[in-house]
Amino acid sequence: MTVVALLSLAVWLWLLLCQGMFWRTDVRLPPRREPQRWPSVAIVVPARDEAAVLPLSLPSLLAQCYPGEVVVHLVDDGSTDGTGALALRLAAEAPGLPLTVSSPGEPDPGWTGKLWALRHGIALARSAPQGEPEYLLLTDADIAHEPDSLRELVAAAESNGLDLVSQMARLRVASFWERLVVPAFVYFFAQLYPFRRINRPAARTAAAAGGCVLLRTETAVRAGVPESIRQAVIDDVSLARAVQAGGGRIWLGLAERVDSVRPYPALSDLWRMVSRSAYAQLRHRPVLLAGTVAGLALVYLAPPLTLAAGLAADRPVAAWAGGLAWLVMTGTYLPMLRYYRLGPALAPLLPFTAFLYLLMTVDSAVQHYRGRGAAWKGRTYPRPSDA
Numbered sequence: 001m002t003v004v005a006l007l008s009l010a011v012w013l014w015l016l017l018c019q020g021m022f023w024r025t026d027v028r029l030p031p032r033r034e035p036q037r038w039p040s041v042a043i044v045v046p047a048r049d050e051a052a053v054l055p056l057s058l059p060s061l062l063a064q065c066y067p068g069e070v071v072v073h074l075v076d077d078g079s080t081d082g083t084g085a086l087a088l089r090l091a092a093e094a095p096g097l098p099l100t101v102s103s104p105g106e107p108d109p110g111w112t113g114k115l116w117a118l119r120h121g122i123a124l125a126r127s128a129p130q131g132e133p134e135y136l137l138l139t140d141a142d143i144a145h146e147p148d149s150l151r152e153l154v155a156a157a158e159s160n161g162l163d164l165v166s167q168m169a170r171l172r173v174a175s176f177w178e179r180l181v182v183p184a185f186v187y188f189f190a191q192l193y194p195f196r197r198i199n200r201p202a203a204r205t206a207a208a209a210g211g212c213v214l215l216r217t218e219t220a221v222r223a224g225v226p227e228s229i230r231q232a233v234i235d236d237v238s239l240a241r242a243v244q245a246g247g248g249r250i251w252l253g254l255a256e257r258v259d260s261v262r263p264y265p266a267l268s269d270l271w272r273m274v275s276r277s278a279y280a281q282l283r284h285r286p287v288l289l290a291g292t293v294a295g296l297a298l299v300y301l302a303p304p305l306t307l308a309a310g311l312a313a314d315r316p317v318a319a320w321a322g323g324l325a326w327l328v329m330t331g332t333y334l335p336m337l338r339y340y341r342l343g344p345a346l347a348p349l350l351p352f353t354a355f356l357y358l359l360m361t362v363d364s365a366v367q368h369y370r371g372r373g374a375a376w377k378g379r380t381y382p383r384p385s386d387a
Contacts, residue, residue, distance in 0.1 A: 041070045075104060
């Protein structure tokens with residue numbers, strides 16, 4: 001008990017001091033200035049059965065205040081709820097940027113649906129009569145943008161010589177389960193991919209947030225995107241790695257002008273969101289799954305358990321080490337809760353939330369070995385060996 005408590009405390013001190021200050025939430029768009037000439041942009045929106053959220057997101061794209069040339073391509077990826085027709089109606093009711101709506105048909109073998117839709121949208125953008133756009137804004141159908149969002153993204157890319165600028169959209173935290181699970185999702189992501197490390201000029205760590213990615217078109221062509229990552233379930237991280245491998249410079253931070261409007265009111269909704277790709281993140285390797293489960297238990301579950309057990313068994317070293325580890329954990333979570341405008345009372349509950357994520361990860365592996373692969377909106381992707 002004492003050894004486990006001390007080891008957990010040591011891990012938390014290392015995370016606090018040596019993991020790229022992952023717990024800080026002040027990584028926002030870098031300093032920027034307006035370019036002398038605003039480059040052309042094509043906005044590509046892959047959408048599958050998004051009629052419920054489109055009225056909250058698409059008008060924000062059509063209303064972008066951008067001084068350069070912009071066109072919006074919504075790619076209707078086999079929707080059955082009238083997504084494409086709704087998009088055209090929304091554009092007619094609130095005129096703004098020009099909108100095209102198209103459908104690529106069912107994905108070819110070896111492609112995930114979103115990347116197949118992005119392939120189609122990027123091809124349309126590059127073959128437009130007005131010429132190839134200099135930038136592509138790849139944004140999900142549930143993402144709402146403030147009117148100056150595109151302008152600020154392009155200014156950041158142009159001012160800092162960036163090939164990919166990505167913002168982690170602020171997710172919805174309306175329901176109890178959203179407040180409990182969503183901030184932890186972003187916190188865990190930042191722990192795995194510390195933003196400050198990613199944003200270094202010679203960084204080896206690469207990641208992006210798929211809901212909002214501004215990408216230079218020439219960089220996408222050089223990296224072979226999206227063809228080079230066509231099977232990726234976790235497409236945003238794969239995209240960033242492809243851009244980085246092709247010599248591009250990437251940047252990732254938290255959003256100020258970008259919000260997700262997709263609701264996850266029940267725990268089951270959040271469970272599906274996480275479990276559909278958790279085992280893919282572990283490259284479908286049982287040894288990595290075992291290590292992840294053990295790591296989550298040591299880092300997040302051991303502190304409160306050793307505190308309680310140490311007090312019950314009169315083991316003062318175990319108790320204070322576990323308590324101090326829990327205190328450090330709680331302190332590093334507070335900035336994320338403040339970013340989401342939530343109170344500090346949720347911070348001590350992080351071990352329980354981590355336990356839920358542990359169960360979601362195990363469930364993801366179980367579904368994988370049942371042959372269901374990653375599932376999203378009626379599509380189930382096979383295991384890599386079957387693709």
